[in-house]
Amino acid sequence: MKKILIIACVCIGFFVSGVSVYSYMNEKNRYASVTVVPEKRDDLPLYKGLEFQEHNYLIKGNHWYDVYGFYKKQMPLHGWKLVHKQAFIEDWGGFMMTWEKEGKELHIGGGWIPNENTTEVRFDLRPIMRSTNWIEAIPSSICVYTNKEADTCSTITDRNKxxxxxxxxxxEAIDKEDASLQKDYGIVEMNGKKIEIHYDPELPSFTLKSADGRKQLKPEPLLELLGLTELQTK
Known part of the structure; x- marks a missing residue:
């Protein structure tokens, strides 16, 4: 009898553990398509009645203007700084807002869907992406060194290039101080400024480095334009 009780307890323990894991995975997968979950943050209140459905938050009826007013009032109370807001009174009504806090950018947008009589609200939280100007005036020519040891450069005078x-x-290059650097790199010189061109075929971007800092640039045909295609073989 004692042995049967022990086995039963073990089975119940496994069942409870399994249910807990299943519930955890369901909860995790439920929000896999969104970048932020208001219910899990202390600084992002959720308008009463909004419920998460697959990708967005929904509430029955036309409440978009009330939702808009709610977030205009509540977000500053939670430390967010308003960057942009816009409301569309015409047609069915909707709004867009952008807030900043601690290096993050939060977009809140929504509107009424008349054929479903539902108000939809979306939240999107991402790191702030900034792009500072490194080149103030377009030069008449640029000088390209194929590597850091090169003594001579090739000159580009094509205005379009x-x-x-x-x-x-x-x-298009985004400020990113921790962007990776490579052992071999090309150099572009213009207006007394030097910009290093770092490339790694296994990474999805270039790194640009100058006295102004570092930037990350998505895979544009940069090497072809500058004549630095030999970096692709290093």
């Missing part, structure tokens, strides 16, 4: 390079550096 130079403007494209400046656009990538100023507007």
């Amino acid at each position: 130079i403007e494209q390079f400046v656009k990538w550096v100023n507007d």
Whole structure:
């Protein structure tokens, strides 16, 4: 009899553990499609009645303007700084808001869906991405060194190529001080400024380094434009 009780207790223990693990995984997978869960944060209140459904939060009825007013009032009380807000009164109504706090950017947007008589609200939290200007004036030419030991450079005077390079550096490369550096790299010199071009074929981006810091640039045809394709073989 004692042995049977022990076995029963063990079985119950396994069952309870299994249910707990299953519940945990269900809860984890439930929010896998979103970047932030208001219910799990102390600084992001959830408008009463909103319920999570797959990707967004929904509430029956047309409540978009009340939701908009709620977050305009509540977010500053939780330490968030308003960066942008916009409401669309026309048609069915909706809003967009952007808030910043501790290096993060929170987007809140929503609106009424008339054919379903439902108000939908979306939350998206991401690191703040900034891109500072490194090149103030477009030069008439740029000098490209194929590696850090090179004594001579090839000169690019094509206006379209130079403007494209400046656009990538100023507007599309994102400030990132911990971007990885490589042993071999090319150098672009212009207006008295030197910009190192670091490339690793196993990484999904370039690293640009100058006296202004470091930037990360997505895989654009940068090496082809500058004539630095030999970095691809190193």
